[in-house]
């Protein structure tokens with residue numbers, strides 16, 4: 001038996017069926033959002049009504065799992081009522097924590113619902129002890145979800161200097177911009193990732209096959225990739241597109257289609273003081289959630305027991321069948 | 335701000351290389367069965383339509399490779415439609431989903447991850463991406479499998495129908 005403390009496994013759900021799947025597969029907590037722009041996965045057909053979330057919380061609580069409500073996009077002036085209503089609804093349902101990015105919403109939760117557990121979303125982009133402690137002192141934030149820009153030793157240093165828990169992403173889609181700061185989609189479509197809750201909105205995405213089994217991906221008026229026959233595809237995000245630039249043609253100018261996979265770093269993260277391990281993918285299917293959550297449940301339990309887990313299956317679910325440890329391993333991964 | 339991207343124009347399916355089998359397929363015999371199936375699934379899962387929102391009025395053309403015909407679905411609760419279409423017809427659609435029969439069935443039943451299938455190019459989607467994302471998410475929220483739902487649409491014949499579905503899945507699946 002190892003002396004590592006077993007962290008909380010925080011898993012995604014885009015629908016009630018996904019939430020039940022995550023709980024049944026071994027999630028300690030599940031994060032999800034309401035329908036509409038109040039969360040960062042505002043996709044067609046995805047997310048929860050108040051009634052669905054209420055039923056889902058009951059399901060999770062009956063099985064000793066927690067539910068966290070992501071209300072983590074940024075309301076623009078004049079639109080705050082919808083975000084406040086979502087917070088009120090989540091509290092009313094008996095949610096275990098509200099995940100907030102906007103500083104005004106953090107104040108709203110702290111003042112209107114002082115007993116509600118509050119987490120700071122990755123979208124807030126708080127990565128220094130000074131920034132994190134500000135939220136802790138002013139709004140009684142209990143946990144920070146760290147941006148994916150820190151190495152494991154840096155996470156350890158942050159941990160030692162802050163007064164709240166740390167949640168770290170360990171698997172899933174990864175963009176190369178600091179969270180909450182990317183305006184690429186906004187530039188191309190007029191829709192804001194951070195304020196409307198969606199990167200590369202499906203309403204603006206087009207896939208155009210050609211006669212040679214190739215595929216052109218467009219976002220709005222721009223072709224962002226041309227995939228030839230036999231090549232794997234990625235998400236239709238600008239940061240994963242291929243472009244012609246002055247010094248290089250048809251290459252991934254920002255980032256390749258790739259997924260974060262920190263399975264091998266789990267013991268290091270646990271030693272660094274990470275309380276909760278987060279899996280990305282509220283937009284993914286139940287099949288993905290079943291496989292990834294089960295695999296991580298086994299991996300975390302194995303490491304905590306001092307054993308070596310089998311992690312080979314996870315690669316099939318990664319974007320472009322490629323994985324990276326991103327900045328967690330080294331800042332020069334690209 | 336730029337104009338919202340427009341995709342209101344339906345596309346037209348045209349297969350100049352359709353094989354001779356599809357020409358002689360007696361599709362009229364299949365239509366009432368399809369009608370019954372889609373009505374039954376709609377009655378069992380009314381929450382599907384809430385998730386679909388406006389996309390319920392779109393026409394989804396399903397091209398299961400190896401099947402001699404295509405399926406055209408309009409999941410509108412006020413005007414439901416699931417019909418078989420000859421590969422020789424010109425068919426207007428909003429979204430075209432193509433893939434192997436078995437792959438599509440496993441995807442609908444959430445036995446395999448559709449994003450992974452897409453990354454791997456096992457399925458192809460053209461047309462209204464918003465509508466197909468909504469349909470994918472709505473179907474993913476269904477706990478029952480489509481094969482089970484289809485079987486229950488036939489009441490006392492449930493057993494034989496289920497066996498036939500399994501047999502067809504095996505036969506078509508092995509050819510594709």
Ligand code: SF4
Pocket residue numbers: 174175176177182183184185193199200237238239240
């Ligand atoms: S374009 Fe890439 S980096 Fe920017 S929000 Fe989308 S996924 Fe993230």
